[in-house]
């Protein structure tokens with residue numbers, strides 16, 4: 360496949376002379392790995408990839424794209440490619456991965472390409488924790504721009520609420536500091552509205568004093584799924600905010616990366632992370648153990664630095680499709696639909712994981728006027744993931760996920776932008792926001808990027824009319 364726009368080698372050479380990082384263009388060795396995303400199902404063919412080394416590189420690349428008539432894409436890891444960067448100048452931030460911690464102020468400054476795992480390591484060394492999500496391989500910045508709900512969500516809330524400031528490069532190549540006091544409109548939009556208004560080069564976030572958790576999974580056979588889901592619904596009603604939990608229907612592939620006792624099996628897992636005293640977490644889990652011995656009880660006290668063990672998300676790149684939604688209730692009808700679509704009987708479901716996270720808690724008390732994030736009153740977050748190693752399987756997972764979500768439609772109360780990707784994210788992200796927030800976000804785009812140069816976001820922001 361060729362790019363829709365070719366840039367001359369001379370102009371790229373001239374740009375290279377102004378950059379610290381490398382430019383990788385079609386035909387160069389390394390182009391095929393530079394254009395890849397963590398999600399291997401994504402195929403994108405940028406006009407060139409800029410491996411940005413610093414903010415000056417990002418600003419230079421944005422100005423170059425404007426002059427060359429190219430759109431701009433940006434990628435830290437490629438966990439959530441909203442619009443493939445076909446024919447665009449793709450700014451890859453993975454080398455801008457600096458993290459510094461101010462232990463006294465309980466803050467961290469995080470560059471655009473840093474992954475949560477690196478942030479976690481640095482902050483835990485200072486006895487502090489960021490509000491990372493389930494996977495340490497996810498980019499900290501884009502996660503935060505979408506809201507950001509992880510294993511401390513009920514107690515400490517949204518990652519977006521922890522952002523104190525952003526450093527950005529705007530579509531006209533300026534660098535701006537963005538906070539409650541400077542460019543406050545942009546600060547509001549970047550906290551939950553995604554990154555389509557300006558390219559974030561770094562952010563400063565608040566940290567929390569969490570070093571030990573009681574976390575893990577109880578594994579039950581999928582045959583008990585209906586009963587486990589009903590017990591889960593009851594159980595969470597009595598849990599304190601220290602306990603963030605989820606319930607996940609898993610159809611585990613017969614692969615070496617899966618523990619042997621789970622390989623090729625369908626199971627239901629009750630997951631959780633309790634950030635209070637471990638013995639309190641243990642006592643709160645006891646009703647499950649009194650009810651029925653699980654196939655495995657993987658809960659134990661652990662350093663927060665090991666929190667990735669709770670979800671055990673894949674670290675290495677995989678081909679997949681993710682979808683999700685806020686669920687307004689866990690009625691019997693919802694639970695039956697989860698079992699119908701989430702448990703695979705002889706290959707009936709191509710989903711690997713169908714998880715409902717219980718997220719009600721601290722995010723509800725965040726300042727509603729301070730951030731564009733629209734989901735503060737939501738309680739239940741559905742995420743469904745299927746593996747898709749071929750285009751045919753990808754199409755099957757997408758079609759199945761769409762049917763699943765149609766079956767749940769009466770109970771869906773909106774989308775969480777971090778849990779939708781690709782075409783669904785482009786076309787349906789507007790369903791995430793109330794009309795007045797949509798209007799305000801569109802006005803921000805018009806103010807900061809009237810020519811729609813930054814082309815990597817949702818359709819209502821980029822103004823695209825093509826899927």
Ligand SMILES: Cc1cc2nc3c(=O)[nH]c(=O)nc-3n(C[C@H](O)[C@H](O)[C@H](O)COP(=O)(O)OP(=O)(O)OC[C@H]3O[C@@H](n4cnc5c(N)ncnc54)[C@H](O)[C@@H]3O)c2cc1C
Pocket residue numbers: 432433434435436437438439440441442452471491492493494496497498499500501502503505506507508509553554555557558559560672673681777778815816
């Ligand atoms: C395995 C897995 C686990 C996850 N767990 C959670 C979870 O627990 N909680 C949660 O809330 N979310 C979770 N997510 C969703 C995740 O937060 C989003 O996918 C997030 O957008 C990924 O960011 P990234 O930088 O890794 O990916 P990328 O694909 O690199 O970026 C994602 C989007 O942000 C844009 N972007 C990237 N960098 C910038 C920048 N510097 N400035 C402006 N825009 C930018 C990109 O153009 C793209 O549209 C998970 C996703 C996966 C795949």
